[in-house]
Amino acid sequence: MERRHVLVYVENINGRLNTSSFELLTKAREVADAFSGRVYSVLLSAGDDPFREAREVIARGSDVAIVYRVERELLPNYLLHAEALTSAIRRTRPALVLVSATPWGRSLAPRVAARLGVGLTADCLDVYVDESGEIVQVRPAFTGNIIAHIKTSSSPVMATIRPGVFSPPKPDYSRSGEVILADEPLTPPEGLEVVGLSRERSVRLSEASVIVAVGRGLRRREDVALFEELAKILGGEVAVSKPLVDSGWFEKERQVGFSGNIVRPRVYLAFGISGAPQHIAGMRDSEFVISVNIDPSAPMARHSDIFVVGDMYEIAQKLVNRLKAFKSYESRN
Amino acid sequence: MALEPGASEGNIIVLVKPTPDINKVRFDVERGRIDRSSAELEINPFDLYALELATRLREILGGRVIAVSMAPPHAEKALRDAIARGADRAILLSDKRFAGADTLATSYTLAMAIRKLGGFRLVLSGEKSVDGDTGQVGPEVAEHLNIPHASFVHRVVDVDEDSITVESDFGDGYYLVRLRFPALLSVSRPLTFRGESLEPRIPKLSDVLRSRRARIEVWSADDVPGIDFRRIGLTGSPTRVVKAFYALEEGRRPVVYKDPEAAVEEIIKVLRSRKLLR
Ligand SMILES: Cc1cc2nc3c(=O)[nH]c(=O)nc-3n(C[C@H](O)[C@H](O)[C@H](O)COP(=O)(O)OP(=O)(O)OC[C@H]3O[C@@H](n4cnc5c(N)ncnc54)[C@H](O)[C@@H]3O)c2cc1C
Ligand SMILES: Nc1ncnc2c1ncn2[C@@H]1O[C@H](COP(=O)(O)O)[C@@H](O)[C@H]1O
Numbered sequence: 001m002e003r004r005h006v007l008v009y010v011e012n013i014n015g016r017l018n019t020s021s022f023e024l025l026t027k028a029r030e031v032a033d034a035f036s037g038r039v040y041s042v043l044l045s046a047g048d049d050p051f052r053e054a055r056e057v058i059a060r061g062s063d064v065a066i067v068y069r070v071e072r073e074l075l076p077n078y079l080l081h082a083e084a085l086t087s088a089i090r091r092t093r094p095a096l097v098l099v100s101a102t103p104w105g106r107s108l109a110p111r112v113a114a115r116l117g118v119g120l121t122a123d124c125l126d127v128y129v130d131e132s133g134e135i136v137q138v139r140p141a142f143t144g145n146i147i148a149h150i151k152t153s154s155s156p157v158m159a160t161i162r163p164g165v166f167s168p169p170k171p172d173y174s175r176s177g178e179v180i181l182a183d184e185p186l187t188p189p190e191g192l193e194v195v196g197l198s199r200e201r202s203v204r205l206s207e208a209s210v211i212v213a214v215g216r217g218l219r220r221r222e223d224v225a226l227f228e229e230l231a232k233i234l235g236g237e238v239a240v241s242k243p244l245v246d247s248g249w250f251e252k253e254r255q256v257g258f259s260g261n262i263v264r265p266r267v268y269l270a271f272g273i274s275g276a277p278q279h280i281a282g283m284r285d286s287e288f289v290i291s292v293n294i295d296p297s298a299p300m301a302r303h304s305d306i307f308v309v310g311d312m313y314e315i316a317q318k319l320v321n322r323l324k325a326f327k328s329y330e331s332r333n
Numbered sequence: 334m335a336l337e338p339g340a341s342e343g344n345i346i347v348l349v350k351p352t353p354d355i356n357k358v359r360f361d362v363e364r365g366r367i368d369r370s371s372a373e374l375e376i377n378p379f380d381l382y383a384l385e386l387a388t389r390l391r392e393i394l395g396g397r398v399i400a401v402s403m404a405p406p407h408a409e410k411a412l413r414d415a416i417a418r419g420a421d422r423a424i425l426l427s428d429k430r431f432a433g434a435d436t437l438a439t440s441y442t443l444a445m446a447i448r449k450l451g452g453f454r455l456v457l458s459g460e461k462s463v464d465g466d467t468g469q470v471g472p473e474v475a476e477h478l479n480i481p482h483a484s485f486v487h488r489v490v491d492v493d494e495d496s497i498t499v500e501s502d503f504g505d506g507y508y509l510v511r512l513r514f515p516a517l518l519s520v521s522r523p524l525t526f527r528g529e530s531l532e533p534r535i536p537k538l539s540d541v542l543r544s545r546r547a548r549i550e551v552w553s554a555d556d557v558p559g560i561d562f563r564r565i566g567l568t569g570s571p572t573r574v575v576k577a578f579y580a581l582e583e584g585r586r587p588v589v590y591k592d593p594e595a596a597v598e599e600i601i602k603v604l605r606s607r608k609l610l611r
Contacts, residue, residue, distance in 0.1 A: 110440075110470075148577040149574070248530075
């Protein structure tokens with residue numbers, strides 16, 4: 001088989017490389033090895049030492065790091081990143097280009113694909129090389145009800161990959177690789193000014209290992225305190241179904257589902273959530289699902305490992321009491 | 334692509350995708366595509382927000398709100414709904430040759446239609462569609478038109494003659510972005526406009542009646558000057574579904590508890606075995 005390469009776009013909005021980009025390097029390594037090719041990374045750097053970022057991506061499996069240096073204030077300009085990615089693709093002629101399906105990646109990758117006139121597959125769960133040596137992309141479609149395997153006839157094959165589906169490689173700082181400081185200047189595109197950060201994200205559900213999710217079974221906004229307490233004891237986060245955001249009770253950042261966040265915690269506890277397909281689309285990859293619902297026929301049951309038919313308030317309160325007792329017992333010993 | 338410079342009476346184009354109700358529609362697993370004949374088409378829920386925002390911006394910027402869709406002929410009803418919700422004009426790009434388009438071909442076709450419409454100030458799209466579910470069409474249209482865009486827009490902070498300032502979700506935080514016209518915004522929900530939370534309006538009966546008499550302009554590929562037939566429909570689509578299957582087939586097999594005490598004990602056991610109790 002002819003040697004073919006993989007190019008990974010490494011996200012750097014604010015001076016910290018996004019760890020979801022490292023996850024792509026795991027996959028990139030696998031595909032590049034199947035093609036006996038190289039793994040390239042491309043990133044923008046606004047630091048004094050562009051080699052620092054390059055070392056990071058090399059330690060995580062890149063053979064070559066291509067670094068574009070920009071002024072600090074231009075770093076969050078996604079159109080500039082699109083320029084850099086386009087030029088890196090032209091330079092390295094990869095068979096496959098991977099971009100994280102973060103909001104940032106999903107904004108930038110389509111521009112690059114359209115500029116090159118190539119196909120782009122959104123929010124993939126996997127990419128593999130089939131028996132005929134062709135790249136296949138796996139993605140949920142139709143609000144997650146369908147899993148589709150997709151091939152792209154244009155080159156390079158481009159895909160955005162859902163954060164969290166691959167584990168990031170362990171860094172090996174003894175790995176050597178080549179660093180290319182790209183010399184062509186990137187011109188800031190016209191008509192766009194990224195003024196700056198206006199609000200931090202207050203919660204990051206995608207990174208939580210325990211999620212206590214509440215739905216319309218919650219009778220009053222204040223009642224969430226009980227579930228917050230449970231989440232706190234478990235070191236987790238409170239999440240909600242969409243109606244609780246629509247009613248203005250919670251920030252969209254806490255919404256799980258098709259139009260909210262995609263989460264994959266180690267344990268997902270759902271209280272008073274019926275299990276609509278749009279909600280399931282956001283949590284189906286959770287490792288273990290426990291749900292509590294007064295309705296034994298709630299569709300949520302089909303998506304649960306433990307399904308408790310009962311009152312969410314009663315179960316949550318009992319859990320809190322028991323866990324508190326457990327904790328104080330543990331701390332005494 | 335050269336564009337007419339943003340004329341002072343620039344229009345606002347809204348990309349409206351007629352989509353099936355995903356709870357009702359069938360998916361043709363054999364052919365790997367949605368059986369669009371199986372359900373009635375309605376405006377993609379996200380696009381309703383784009384439409385609502387367009388009518389607000391019209392109050393300030395003037396111009397006309399033009400809804401543009403690429404869809405089969407029976408999508409006409411969805412475009413009437415767009416008129417009932419405030420669009421001044423509705424264009425349905427409908428032609429067998431457009432069929433089977435992926436996001437590249439769709440965005441190219443929409444961009445060519447927008448060029449034909451001329452002097453616009455803004456193009457608005459939804460964050461994503463419930464069926465395609467890619468969120469790619471908006472930014473791809475912007476690229477074909479060679480204009481700046483902002484995605485995942487949650488707030489429109491300010492707007493004047495020449496520019497619009499929005500808050501866009503970058504993932505690691507929300508950033509303030511200023512775009513000079515002409516530009517494209519891909520809007521999310523919740524969506525606020527100058528501090529006010531926007532919800533799609535429910536059309537008044539009089540608007541519904543008016544929309545029934547409205548003319549929906551149907552354009553075929555021949556009505557779009559300069560369109561490259563190799564770049565539309567299935568021919569212009571580099572991505573192909575090679576196989577597809579239902580994801581929901583494999584549900585979990587729950588252990589069901591009805592006794593609260595037993596349930597709580599079991600949950601604690603699970604949490605402990607997974608080392609989640611420190
Ligand atoms: C385009 C689109 C996108 C969407 N995106 C999302 C999304 O991202 N996320 C999302 O969540 N939804 C989404 N939805 C909405 C989704 O279809 C459902 O409407 C929603 O998930 C229902 O939320 P729920 O389960 O909390 O409420 P309900 O469906 O009303 O269910 C409440 C449940 O609580 C149970 N209950 C009530 N009281 C108690 C009690 N005391 N103890 C125990 N159980 C109790 C009831 O039996 C019921 O099963 C979307 C819809 C559309 C059309
Ligand atoms: N066929 C279409 N006709 C009009 N607008 C579309 C079409 N497909 C996508 N769009 C627009 O692009 C957005 C994103 O769609 P998608 O990329 O399919 O997720 C939608 O919310 C619409 O605003």
